[in-house]
Amino acid sequence: MASATHPLALSFHLPRLTLPKHRTPHRLSLSSSMSSPIRRRGRRPPDSARSAYVTGPPSDPIVSDNDPKVDVSSSYGESRQSPPKVITWGLLWSLLIRHKLRIAVSMATLVGCSVCTLAMPLYSGKFFEVLIGTTPKPLWSVLSKVAVLYALEPILTVIFVVNLNTMWEKVMSNLRAQIFQRVLIQKAEFFDRYKVGELTALLTSDLGSLKDIVIGTICILFTLSPELAPLLGLLMLTVSVLVAVYKRSTVPVFKAHGMAQASIADCVNETFSAIRTVRSFGGEKRQMSMFGSQVLAYQTSGTKLGTFKSLNESLTRVAIYISLFTLYCLGGSKVKAGELSAGTVVSFVGYTFTLTFAVQGLVNTFGDLRGAFAATERINSVLSGAEIDEALAYGLERDIKNQEVHDKNFGLFINGHDINNQSLNMHYMSALKSTSSLGSLAWSGDVCLEDVYFSYPLRPDVEILSGLNLTLKCGSVTALVGPSGAGKSTIVQLLARFYEPTGGRITVAGEDVRTFDKSEWARVVSIVNQEPILFSLSVGENIAYGLPDDYVSKEDVIKAAKAANAHDFIISLPQGYDTHVGERGGLLSGGQRQATSALDAVSERLVQDALNQLMKGRTTLVIAHRLSTVQNAHQIALCDDGRITELGTHFELLGQKGQYAALVGTQRLAFE
Numbered sequence: 001m002a003s004a005t006h007p008l009a010l011s012f013h014l015p016r017l018t019l020p021k022h023r024t025p026h027r028l029s030l031s032s033s034m035s036s037p038i039r040r041r042g043r044r045p046p047d048s049a050r051s052a053y054v055t056g057p058p059s060d061p062i063v064s065d066n067d068p069k070v071d072v073s074s075s076y077g078e079s080r081q082s083p084p085k086v087i088t089w090g091l092l093w094s095l096l097i098r099h100k101l102r103i104a105v106s107m108a109t110l111v112g113c114s115v116c117t118l119a120m121p122l123y124s125g126k127f128f129e130v131l132i133g134t135t136p137k138p139l140w141s142v143l144s145k146v147a148v149l150y151a152l153e154p155i156l157t158v159i160f161v162v163n164l165n166t167m168w169e170k171v172m173s174n175l176r177a178q179i180f181q182r183v184l185i186q187k188a189e190f191f192d193r194y195k196v197g198e199l200t201a202l203l204t205s206d207l208g209s210l211k212d213i214v215i216g217t218i219c220i221l222f223t224l225s226p227e228l229a230p231l232l233g234l235l236m237l238t239v240s241v242l243v244a245v246y247k248r249s250t251v252p253v254f255k256a257h258g259m260a261q262a263s264i265a266d267c268v269n270e271t272f273s274a275i276r277t278v279r280s281f282g283g284e285k286r287q288m289s290m291f292g293s294q295v296l297a298y299q300t301s302g303t304k305l306g307t308f309k310s311l312n313e314s315l316t317r318v319a320i321y322i323s324l325f326t327l328y329c330l331g332g333s334k335v336k337a338g339e340l341s342a343g344t345v346v347s348f349v350g351y352t353f354t355l356t357f358a359v360q361g362l363v364n365t366f367g368d369l370r371g372a373f374a375a376t377e378r379i380n381s382v383l384s385g386a387e388i389d390e391a392l393a394y395g396l397e398r399d400i401k402n403q404e405v406h407d408k409n410f411g412l413f414i415n416g417h418d419i420n421n422q423s424l425n426m427h428y429m430s431a432l433k434s435t436s437s438l439g440s441l442a443w444s445g446d447v448c449l450e451d452v453y454f455s456y457p458l459r460p461d462v463e464i465l466s467g468l469n470l471t472l473k474c475g476s477v478t479a480l481v482g483p484s485g486a487g488k489s490t491i492v493q494l495l496a497r498f499y500e501p502t503g504g505r506i507t508v509a510g511e512d513v514r515t516f517d518k519s520e521w522a523r524v525v526s527i528v529n530q531e532p533i534l535f536s537l538s539v540g541e542n543i544a545y546g547l548p549d550d551y552v553s554k555e556d557v558i559k560a561a562k563a564a565n566a567h568d569f570i571i572s573l574p575q576g577y578d579t580h581v582g583e584r585g586g587l588l589s590g591g592q593r594q595a596t597s598a599l600d601a602v603s604e605r606l607v608q609d610a611l612n613q614l615m616k617g618r619t620t621l622v623i624a625h626r627l628s629t630v631q632n633a634h635q636i637a638l639c640d641d642g643r644i645t646e647l648g649t650h651f652e653l654l655g656q657k658g659q660y661a662a663l664v665g666t667q668r669l670a671f672e
């Protein structure tokens with residue numbers, strides 16, 4: 001679905017390429033060029049890329065020397081060597097401290113609860129003595145005090161727990177939002193490396209264990225007091241020893257459990273998102289076996305975890321029973337000797353039970369703490385070492401700050417202690433060009449790939465592009481052809497700035513594209529995929545998603561749909577533009593999803609007509625396997641061995657009798 005404001009369009013078919021899941025090119029953009037002479041150069045290793053680039057750590061954003069302001073500071077390089085942790089105590093504290101009133105209320109109720117809890121055994125002892133007649137006092141006066149204590153304690157507990165829980169939920173939402181944003185602004189290779197399930201786990205179950213700590217801590221705080229310090233100290237010592245043993249043994253189990261959970265999520269995700277493929281290959285059994293093995297692994301780690309937990313629990317009980325037994329022996333002998341009253345012994349028993357809760361809470365908390373440490377470690381190991389896509393993060397940060405005023409959901413992503421711009425190279429960012437000019441540059445200037453070298457970050461030793469030169473002339477159409485695996489889609493991905501070249505540069509009207517932030521770049525570049533990705537929204541919302549403005553009117557949506565020849569079919573849907581498309585557009589037909597292949601002749605023509613209309617005046621790069629699309633292009637570029645090896649019009653290239661002519665001749669290109 002198209003936008004009238006994207007001057008650069010990349011239209012490509014990706015029959016075999018699996019795009020990383022985060023990359024969902026969805027828009028239409030257009031452009032090309034006719035003449036650019038191909039400069040053939042010898043192969044050069046990527047790091048010998050043009051000296052015009054400011055040096056820095058290999059994956060830093062590098063900017064050409066035509067912007068003298070930019071200098072990637074070495075201190076930035078140093079900070080990369082020891083990446084900052086994402087979740088730190090400092091961060092948690094900064095998020096907590098925003099809730100001062102709640103903290104004050106929590107503290108007050110905590111003190112109240114502790115006083116009640118500590119006084120309860122004391123008054124119970126007195127009550128017992130009055131009851132057995134050893135203390136001559138009116139029963140009602142002691143009973144009323146006991147009743148007040150027993151009634152007040154649960155009320156204060158409710159206030160305390162509700163208050164603390166609310167505060168913690170807010171902190172967690174903030175943390176989740178920030179981690180989500182942090183994942184969102186990672187460089188493309190991050191998504192090549194991690195599966196969706198793993199990333200989902202970072203934001204769901206892993207963080208959940210952080211919450212449990214707080215709830216556990218509540219139990220301990222309730223019962224900690226100076227009066228009980230010596231006895232509690234002794235018990236804590238015992239528990240610490242147990243916990244130290246527990247800690248060593250359970251971290252790997254917690255980790256394995258978290259990973260197993262992530263694998264299950266991945267398997268479910270993969271199976272159901274590709275359900276048609278699974279059906280068509282009769283892959284149900286395979287998926288079931290895969291799921292079964294993952295569930296079994298989860299079960300094994302869960303059982304192990306349970307065994308550890310129960311062992312720990314019973315050891316704690318043993319410690320408690322020993323202290324109770326000691327208390328009975330000591331207390332009994334002291335009462336017998338007349339050194340202690342029976343009431344005091346009753347109070348002590350009460351305290352011991354209070355301690356029981358404390359110790360239980362302590363052990364559980366340490367257990368949760370292990371889970372939380374494992375989760376934090378995992379989040380930190382996934383995110384701290386990963387590299388933020390700064391050109392994207394910078395623009396996004398700016399945009400959400402502007403938008404926060406209108407949309408309170410963005411409030412979650414912004415606070416004083418923002419994990420997402422901690423490691424941004426602000427020096428580099430401040431050197432980015434003002435983006436107001438980008439639109440006019442893109443509408444008026446050529447787009448050039450100059451001596452571009454590229455290797456995918458996960459396969460740095462395989463050079464995909466080796467000194468590629470190509471000019472997409474402003475307002476014209478370039479068709480990119482070539483054998484499978486030649487690097488055509490890679491060129492599109494570089495133009496879309498999913499990845500940055502390892503050498504050479506891409507320019508628009510002579511300006512290095514890296515001097516513009518990515519959110520602005522996304523507004524001028526549109527991509528039409530053979531298999532478009534739709535979000536689980538209404539048809540209208542999906543179209544609006546492809547339009548560059550944040551607030552899109554219904555008229556704009558209808559205009560875009562008409563331009564894509566989609567208006568008629570949309571209004572024939574049950575709820576027109578409000579029809580929900582289902583997950584991944586599953587409730588629409590292939591043609592309705594705007595796929596450009598496997599359509600019936602009428603849909604095909606409609607889509608093609610729409611594209612032809614929309615390409616007019618736009619700089620367009622098309623990867624096509626259909627001869628009709630290719631031969632109508634202003635120029636055809638043949639990509640092979642990481643370079644453009646042939647360039648010209650259809651007839652010029654046929655005349656050269658080279659690889660293009662061979663492709664056409666052998667029908668590998670002409671599918672029609």
Ligand SMILES: Nc1ncnc2c1ncn2[C@@H]1O[C@H](COP(=O)(O)OP(=O)(O)OP(=O)(O)O)[C@@H](O)[C@H]1O
Nearest residue numbers: 016017192456459464483484485486487488489490
């Ligand atoms: N994310 C990735 N990580 C590592 N290597 C990749 C990645 N994506 C593609 N490749 C590799 O890069 C090479 C070029 O792939 P590309 O998709 O650009 O080829 P193509 O010319 O578009 O092929 P086709 O016509 O078959 O789609 C291939 O060898 C491919 O395996």
